[in-house]
Amino acid sequence: MTDTTSANKAYFDKLAADYDSRFEKTIEQLVREIQRRKDLLGVDSAGDDDDSDDDDGPRTGRKQVKLLDYACGTGLISRALAQYTTQCTGIDISENMVAVYNTRAENQGLSEDEMRAYHGNLVDPADPAPAAFEGSRFRDFDVAGVGLGFHHLDDPEYAARQLVARLRPGGVFFVVDFLPHAPVGGQGHRHGHGHGHGHGHEQGAGQEHEAADAIKHHGFSEERVRAIFEAAGAGQCFMFMELGSGVVFHGTRGEGGEPMKRRVFLARGTKA
Numbered sequence: 001m002t003d004t005t006s007a008n009k010a011y012f013d014k015l016a017a018d019y020d021s022r023f024e025k026t027i028e029q030l031v032r033e034i035q036r037r038k039d040l041l042g043v044d045s046a047g048d049d050d051d052s053d054d055d056d057g058p059r060t061g062r063k064q065v066k067l068l069d070y071a072c073g074t075g076l077i078s079r080a081l082a083q084y085t086t087q088c089t090g091i092d093i094s095e096n097m098v099a100v101y102n103t104r105a106e107n108q109g110l111s112e113d114e115m116r117a118y119h120g121n122l123v124d125p126a127d128p129a130p131a132a133f134e135g136s137r138f139r140d141f142d143v144a145g146v147g148l149g150f151h152h153l154d155d156p157e158y159a160a161r162q163l164v165a166r167l168r169p170g171g172v173f174f175v176v177d178f179l180p181h182a183p184v185g186g187q188g189h190r191h192g193h194g195h196g197h198g199h200g201h202e203q204g205a206g207q208e209h210e211a212a213d214a215i216k217h218h219g220f221s222e223e224r225v226r227a228i229f230e231a232a233g234a235g236q237c238f239m240f241m242e243l244g245s246g247v248v249f250h251g252t253r254g255e256g257g258e259p260m261k262r263r264v265f266l267a268r269g270t271k272a
């Protein structure tokens with residue numbers, strides 16, 4: 001496990017119990033923004049057997065739509081897309097985030113087949129084909145993506161290739177993450193590698209340094225994301241858009257003590 005991966009595991013294991021309550025409003029905003037763009041993710045065409053689009057769980061008895069929610073955390077992306085899919089599979093490096101994801105799914109009355117997260121790492125070059133993820137559940141996804149996790153990964157280019165490899169041909173790859181941003185004043189540059197930035201997950205000086213080690217990238221430009229998608233084989237019909245006009249991370253102080261705001265993008269591309 002790399003230093004970044006260990007730092008992520010430690011940081012998010014500690015944050016897991018509070019993540020949903022701390023970022024409740026932010027999560028609600030992102031869920032709405034993502035749901036408004038479900039057609040771009042290719043999940044709007046799932047067969048329909050009734051009019052109940054307002055339930056929270058995956059569809060059953062309809063055209064199969066398999067979602068891979070990588071770096072799933074507590075399940076923001078899965079919950080946003082559950083009603084348009086038949087099976088949500090989350091994977092995350094933090095056991096505690098996985099546990100929260102699964103508790104929430106169980107509390108919604110969803111079966112393991114409908115929505116389940118698994119602890120693990122699909123983007124470790126030292127273990128490119130993890131045995132735990134060989135089964136059919138973990139292959140031939142219709143849609144696969146990473147929500148707010150790309151900036152935590154050592155090598156997003158490699159990660160994209162690994163995840164796109166799990167898509168069926170014609171499947172959709174997507175990333176939701178931050179546009180480039182400057183480090184926030186007062187948040188330290190730890191060990192000189194300059195990752196200490198206010199971020200949306202960390203709150204208060206005590207957690208800044210822990211968060212800093214878990215962060216690898218200060219956002220992504222459209223050019224870089226397009227190149228990542230193309231190199232991974234998901235460059236067809238590439239689209240890149242900003243979600244709203246900034247997403248406020250309530251409960252996290254930015255400069256001047258105001259709630260921190262970040263520009264968030266959604267990128268999507270189709271696997272050839």
Ligand SMILES: C[S@@+](CC[C@H](N)C(=O)[O-])C[C@H]1O[C@@H](n2cnc3c(N)ncnc32)[C@H](O)[C@@H]1O
Nearest residue numbers: 008012071072073076092093094147148149152
């Ligand atoms: C900011 S959270 C986002 C969680 C969720 N996707 C959301 O949008 O709320 C980032 C997540 O990435 C996970 N993560 C970091 N590095 C990872 C890796 N190499 N493999 C899998 N998950 C990872 C963390 O454990 C954490 O749950």
